[in-house]
Amino acid sequence: MIAQDIISRRSETPGWTYMKGMERLVAVVQELSMARDIEKVMRIVRRAAREISGADGATFVLRDHDMSYYADEDAIAPLWKGMKFPIDSCISGWAMLNRAPAVIEDIYVDDRIPLDLYRPTFVKSLVMVPIRTADPIGAIGNYWAVKRKPAEEEVRLLQALADTTAVAIENVRVYNELEQRVRQRTQQLEEANQELEAFSYSVSHDLRAPLRHVDGFVDLLRKNSESALDENGRRYLDRISGAAKTMGTLIDELLVFSRMGRSEMRSTVVPVGRMVDEVISSLVPETSGRQIVWLVDELPEAEADPSMLRLVFMNLLSNAVKYTSKVERAEIHVGCTKGEGDLIFIVSDNGAGFDMKYADKLFGVFQRLHRQEDFEGVGIGLANVRRIVHRHGGRTWAEGTVNGGATFYFSLPSKGEA
Ligand SMILES: Nc1ncnc2c1ncn2[C@@H]1O[C@H](COP(=O)(O)OP(=O)(O)OP(=O)(O)O)[C@@H](O)[C@H]1O
Numbered sequence: 001m002i003a004q005d006i007i008s009r010r011s012e013t014p015g016w017t018y019m020k021g022m023e024r025l026v027a028v029v030q031e032l033s034m035a036r037d038i039e040k041v042m043r044i045v046r047r048a049a050r051e052i053s054g055a056d057g058a059t060f061v062l063r064d065h066d067m068s069y070y071a072d073e074d075a076i077a078p079l080w081k082g083m084k085f086p087i088d089s090c091i092s093g094w095a096m097l098n099r100a101p102a103v104i105e106d107i108y109v110d111d112r113i114p115l116d117l118y119r120p121t122f123v124k125s126l127v128m129v130p131i132r133t134a135d136p137i138g139a140i141g142n143y144w145a146v147k148r149k150p151a152e153e154e155v156r157l158l159q160a161l162a163d164t165t166a167v168a169i170e171n172v173r174v175y176n177e178l179e180q181r182v183r184q185r186t187q188q189l190e191e192a193n194q195e196l197e198a199f200s201y202s203v204s205h206d207l208r209a210p211l212r213h214v215d216g217f218v219d220l221l222r223k224n225s226e227s228a229l230d231e232n233g234r235r236y237l238d239r240i241s242g243a244a245k246t247m248g249t250l251i252d253e254l255l256v257f258s259r260m261g262r263s264e265m266r267s268t269v270v271p272v273g274r275m276v277d278e279v280i281s282s283l284v285p286e287t288s289g290r291q292i293v294w295l296v297d298e299l300p301e302a303e304a305d306p307s308m309l310r311l312v313f314m315n316l317l318s319n320a321v322k323y324t325s326k327v328e329r330a331e332i333h334v335g336c337t338k339g340e341g342d343l344i345f346i347v348s349d350n351g352a353g354f355d356m357k358y359a360d361k362l363f364g365v366f367q368r369l370h371r372q373e374d375f376e377g378v379g380i381g382l383a384n385v386r387r388i389v390h391r392h393g394g395r396t397w398a399e400g401t402v403n404g405g406a407t408f409y410f411s412l413p414s415k416g417e418a
């Protein structure tokens, strides 16, 4: 009675054609390329198998050592979902071991079929295709409630589905492996960050204490024994406290730099033109009394953390001001061009410039190309610039010639492409 009912509902899917199957296969290839876990692959495939072939049922079988595991199914009545059979006594096993499709027109006259397992089901005919023919990892079964001989193209379509499935399963494996590796890397990075944190803390503490001692004893020496020192002695004291102060600054800057890499980023849309104007205004103490021509192009909006981006411009513009201090009429240009998927900001000046041989060194921590006597500085500004820009997904680079000015570039991914 039930079997009769099923047979009357069985679908020689009305309107099924090779073209439709083909169209469905193309769509499935796309769907499968997005699948990131094996459950999703199975869900797509078990449905697609029926749609492609017009079958009454489909199973997704995975090889588990010497067993065929019927992992999933989509059919008009239950088949063998969740069951395992020895690989040498079922038809999925046959397809895997023989690396070829099994096409069975009438299951009751084929001795490869374990009839006991089939009798309770609606199945009368089937096509079983191996997943990955070189070294099968599973199989896809397609079942009909009537005896029928499938067309050759039909079998070919199903085999194409199985081949695509093999690629999708391989993708899932690679994806999981990559994800695992990313997780490991992230953990390593977190550990390294914590170490750096601890290191920064100990730098500030452990180096500062002896520095305070040096400073304190210089003070004491000045107060108590200044009269006992001659001119040279007093000069040495000045040098010692000067050096201690410099070292204090270096430590402070190093800590700021290390914090810069860890602080949280809050990106918003920044009107860069206005930001640059503000930075230029804040440089008045350094620029007053000097002849500086500012050429600021119209600048676009950019997606960035505003306080970090301000620091980038602060460093580049104050460098431009500083390294033009020896030319009579300084010209500082700020511009922007649109690259492929990013914005490239440009800050150029007509100052002291630098030797291109060292162009990449500039961005290193405490790397300076000019002498302290000529241009004062710590050597960390551009390191901060690079770190900030990298955190935003951009790049930094520079061009210059000795006494011919310098141009600094940094890119930021365009909105929506970060
Ligand atoms: N506009 C410029 N023209 C020529 N050289 C520059 C320019 N900007 C930077 N440099 C070179 O790059 C080096 C590194 O710049 P950076 O801003 O990191 O350090 P700094 O300006 O020396 O010190 P600070 O950390 O105080 O900014 C400078 O010492 C200088 O040699």
Ligand SMILES: [Mg+2]
Residues within 6 Å of the ligand: 315, 318, 319, 377, 380, 381, 382
């Ligand atoms: Mg600087």
